[in-house]
Amino acid sequence: MQHLIWIIPLIPLLGAVINGLLGYRFIKTLGEEKGKRLIGQIACGTVFISFLISLFSFIHLLLRPIDQRVLVNTVYTWFHIGNLKTEVSFLIDPLSGIMILVVTGVGFLIHFYSIGYMGHDEYDEQGHRYISYWRYFSYLNLFAFSMLLLVLADNILLMFVGWEGVGLCSYLLISFWYRKQANAVAGMKAFVVNRIGDFGFLIGIFALFWALGRHGIWTVNFRQIGEHAHLLAEDTILGIPAATFITLFLFLGAIGKSAQIPLYVWLPDAMAGPTPVSALIHAATMVTAGVYMIGRLNFLYSMAPVTLTIVALIGAATAFFAATIGLVQNDIKRILAYSTVSQLGYMFLGMGVAAYGTGIFHLMTHAFFKALLFLGAGSVIHAMGGKQDIRDMGGLRKYLPTTFRTFLIGWLAICGIFPFAGFFSKDEILWSVFNHSNPVLPFLPKLLWLIGLLGAGLTAFYMSRLVFMTFFGELRSEPAEPHGGHGNDARLRDQGDTGPHGHGDGELQGHGNEEVISLSPQREPHESPWTMTYPLVGLAVLSVVGGWFGVPHFLDPVFGGHGGVVSPAAETGEHSTTLEIFLMMVSMAVALGGMAVAAVMYLVMPELPDLLSIRFSRLYDLLLNKYYVDEIYQAVFVNGLLALTTASTRFDLKFIDGIVNESARVTAAFSAFNGWLDLRFVDGIVNTLASGTVFSGSRLRKVQTGQVQSYLFAVLGGVVVIILIRTFI
Amino acid sequence: MNMIVLEHYLLVGAILFCLGFFCVLTRRNAVAVLMGVELIFNAANLNFVAFARFGTLNIDGIMFAIFIIMLAAAEATVALAIVLNIYRQLDTVNLDEADLMKG
Numbered sequence: 112m113q114h115l116i117w118i119i120p121l122i123p124l125l126g127a128v129i130n131g132l133l134g135y136r137f138i139k140t141l142g143e144e145k146g147k148r149l150i151g152q153i154a155c156g157t158v159f160i161s162f163l164i165s166l167f168s169f170i171h172l173l174l175r176p177i178d179q180r181v182l183v184n185t186v187y188t189w190f191h192i193g194n195l196k197t198e199v200s201f202l203i204d205p206l207s208g209i210m211i212l213v214v215t216g217v218g219f220l221i222h223f224y225s226i227g228y229m230g231h232d233e234y235d236e237q238g239h240r241y242i243s244y245w246r247y248f249s250y251l252n253l254f255a256f257s258m259l260l261l262v263l264a265d266n267i268l269l270m271f272v273g274w275e276g277v278g279l280c281s282y283l284l285i286s287f288w289y290r291k292q293a294n295a296v297a298g299m300k301a302f303v304v305n306r307i308g309d310f311g312f313l314i315g316i317f318a319l320f321w322a323l324g325r326h327g328i329w330t331v332n333f334r335q336i337g338e339h340a341h342l343l344a345e346d347t348i349l350g351i352p353a354a355t356f357i358t359l360f361l362f363l364g365a366i367g368k369s370a371q372i373p374l375y376v377w378l379p380d381a382m383a384g385p386t387p388v389s390a391l392i393h394a395a396t397m398v399t400a401g402v403y404m405i406g407r408l409n410f411l412y413s414m415a416p417v418t419l420t421i422v423a424l425i426g427a428a429t430a431f432f433a434a435t436i437g438l439v440q441n442d443i444k445r446i447l448a449y450s451t452v453s454q455l456g457y458m459f460l461g462m463g464v465a466a467y468g469t470g471i472f473h474l475m476t477h478a479f480f481k482a483l484l485f486l487g488a489g490s491v492i493h494a495m496g497g498k499q500d501i502r503d504m505g506g507l508r509k510y511l512p513t514t515f516r517t518f519l520i521g522w523l524a525i526c527g528i529f530p531f532a533g534f535f536s537k538d539e540i541l542w543s544v545f546n547h548s549n550p551v552l553p554f555l556p557k558l559l560w561l562i563g564l565l566g567a568g569l570t571a572f573y574m575s576r577l578v579f580m581t582f583f584g585e586l587r588s589e590p591a592e593p594h595g596g597h598g599n600d601a602r603l604r605d606q607g608d609t610g611p612h613g614h615g616d617g618e619l620q621g622h623g624n625e626e627v628i629s630l631s632p633q634r635e636p637h638e639s640p641w642t643m644t645y646p647l648v649g650l651a652v653l654s655v656v657g658g659w660f661g662v663p664h665f666l667d668p669v670f671g672g673h674g675g676v677v678s679p680a681a682e683t684g685e686h687s688t689t690l691e692i693f694l695m696m697v698s699m700a701v702a703l704g705g706m707a708v709a710a711v712m713y714l715v716m717p718e719l720p721d722l723l724s725i726r727f728s729r730l731y732d733l734l735l736n737k738y739y740v741d742e743i744y745q746a747v748f749v750n751g752l753l754a755l756t757t758a759s760t761r762f763d764l765k766f767i768d769g770i771v772n773e774s775a776r777v778t779a780a781f782s783a784f785n786g787w788l789d790l791r792f793v794d795g796i797v798n799t800l801a802s803g804t805v806f807s808g809s810r811l812r813k814v815q816t817g818q819v820q821s822y823l824f825a826v827l828g829g830v831v832v833i834i835l836i837r838t839f840i
Numbered sequence: 841m842n843m844i845v846l847e848h849y850l851l852v853g854a855i856l857f858c859l860g861f862f863c864v865l866t867r868r869n870a871v872a873v874l875m876g877v878e879l880i881f882n883a884a885n886l887n888f889v890a891f892a893r894f895g896t897l898n899i900d901g902i903m904f905a906i907f908i909i910m911l912a913a914a915e916a917t918v919a920l921a922i923v924l925n926i927y928r929q930l931d932t933v934n935l936d937e938a939d940l941m942k943g
Contacts, residue, residue, distance in 0.1 A: 818936060
């Protein structure tokens with residue numbers, strides 16, 4: 112089993128390569144329907160194989176004694192420089208075991224869902240058709256590969272490869288419908304903001320490598336770093352304790368990747384991508400990479416109480432502020448996006464109080480219920496023909512029964528209602544927060560707990576608002592015309608396309624449901640095909656039972672007993688069970704209170720929200736505009752950078768170009784003088800010499816008459832002269 | 841009777857040389873010029889013989905004259921061959937027209 116781990120990430124890569132290189136050919140040669148089916152089968156099949164191997168590895172892990180639960184598979188030596196030997200090797204311990212199960216399990220369901228969701232062609236405003244099916248699945252498989260690389264990596268460099276890989280796939284998939292400018296811009300924004308975090312992450316890696324190197328330990332391997340981390344206890348980098356320095360910069364990477372304050376701005380915009388992408392990448396897996404990274408390097412974070420405090424503060428702040436923004440948003444995916452940011456904040460809050468197990472636990476349950484909610488939202492959007500504004504929805508309960516039921520489960524889970532998954536994980540976090548002791552700021556635990564509790568209430572409110580406005584009441588608008596009026600030929604061709612979804616059930620007609628909308632007089636929203644509802648059911652089951660396993664306890668071998676400064680909270684307060692139950696009741700009461708308020712506002716008195724928004728219009732506008740953070744960033748960073756660029760351009764044009772031009776001019780002048788000198792003086796001498804020769808030659812040649820007798824006459828003359836000279840001198 | 845002395849011979853030789861040289865300088869015909877050259881040779885021969893008889897050259901002067909006669913014969917053949925070639929090339933033996941070496 113141990114030697115098969117490398118197959119887990121490789122298989123999706125294979126799928127990505129096959130679909131990426133041959134997908135277009137599949138559709139060309141096999142026809143639209145068969146080609147798409149083959150592409151979908153390859154994409155889902157590869158991830159499913161990964162899932163099976165992951166499951167076997169995980170079971171294999173479980174069968175081992177608790178202290179030996181580490182599987183390592185070294186594939187080959189990546190590079191070997193001096194004392195540094197870096198290997199491509201994969202590690203499965205309880206932490207990465209849970210992660211690969213989540214990534215491949217949830218990933219498989221979302222791949223499967225995508226077959227139905229992406230099944231019909233997309234068109235942009237100009238009516239251009241995206242040749243996209245194979246491209247989409249190729250990217251999605253590539254993402255699965257990168258994410259698995261990230262979580263399975265046994266050293267920080269390989270992890271960074273996966274880290275960048277998921278960032279790339281995120282970029283590719285956000286701007287998947289690239290013909291629309293907003294999507295391309297959103298992708299770019301995500302990429303650029305992530306780069307800021309990645310920059311910090313890289314500095315963290317270098318600092319870690321260098322700090323350990325000072326002790327003669329040249330390694331990037333996680334387990335070796337863990338073994339020698341205690342050496343850093345007394346070190347400082349730039350006057351900051353080494354562990355704090357390293358972990359802070361690594362945390363910067365986590366902030367970027369996991370969309371925390373202040374780098375969360377890209378995640379809501381990332382909703383421009385297809386909804387399954389939002390579910391997989393921007394809710395369930397990639398954005399949790401930062402949490403996973405802290406979990407993987409928990410021994411370092413435990414050595415840095417200052418960093419942990421910052422992590423907890425940022426987590427709590429994000430959890431709260433994102434939730435407040437979520438209160439008033441109207442785009443169904445945006446609400447879920449802010450909810451994701453908020454829930455990620457909870458995870459960091461858990462990590463920040465050194466309750467790593469609970470953070471990972473929440474990561475897992477969140478992956479289940481948030482993927483469920485996103486896929487449910489996708490189903491709703493699908494039924495509404497692309498509309499995403501919840502003010503246009505309503506009463507969808509009776510049209511989308513399966514989606515409604517599963518969505519309800521996701522809703523209860525995220526609100527933290529017993530016994531759904533979210534209840535256990537969120538409560539564990541709040542309990543750990545309440546119960547930990549902070550050496551830096553003693554009052555912090557209770558404060559953070561209060562913020563977390565408030566955030567939970569807000570979460571319950573905005574999720575209830577979403578559910579009530581979408582599924583209850585009456586439908587407020589008709590579903591949009593699919594494809595925006597374009598692509599009639601595609602619709603005609605799809606007409607008979609019930610083959611792959613051959614249930615014969617009038618309502619579950621697969622791709623046919625769009626045609627039913629456009630053809631039936633009432634144009635009612637219809638339930639999505641079974642390829643989309645089955646994953647919903649699967650995730651709903653997971654959202655119910657996901658919290659019943661003692662995940663934090665299972666993770667103890669990874670997180671326990673590193674001798675860090677901060678000890679895990681769970682150990683300090685196991686005796687006060689009554690207090691724990693009381694706090695549990697409090698948090699559940701807050702959640703129920705949030706739901707009740709939402710019920711009053713959106714079910715009982717539907718006019719109340721409008722009145723409130725007018726009464727508190729300034730607060731409402733502030734929230735609706737997301738605290739103007741995007742505008743501030745635009746003004747400060749984007750415009751600042753643009754101004755800097757303009758200034759640099761000017762500097763470049765005026766000064767650098769000036770120098771260059773001036774030196775060019777001097778050179779040109781010198782050359783001109785040199786040329787003049789050459790022409791007039793040197794050439795003058797030569798020419799004068801030559802023309803003198805020519806001139807004298809032209810004169811002297813007259814002497815050579817060619818007539819022998821004239822020569823002889825000259826001889827006679829010469830003789831006469833000689834005789835005369837001899838005679839008279 | 842007046843003695844015929846060296847001066848008479850030299851005088852005849854000088855006249856002969858002048859006539860030859862005049863012929864060489866003035867005649868246009870190449871063959872005539874060659875004849876002038878023969879006169880100059882014979883003027884020189886006369887002088888050599890005269891110096892052999894009256895001067896100190898003795899037998900050497902006679903030998904010189906004999907060599908010059910022989911040489912003149914050889915020269916005449918070569919020169920006539922050249923003239924013949926000039927005629928073939930230029931269709932003339934007029935020296936004024938044979939100015940191929942004109943600068």
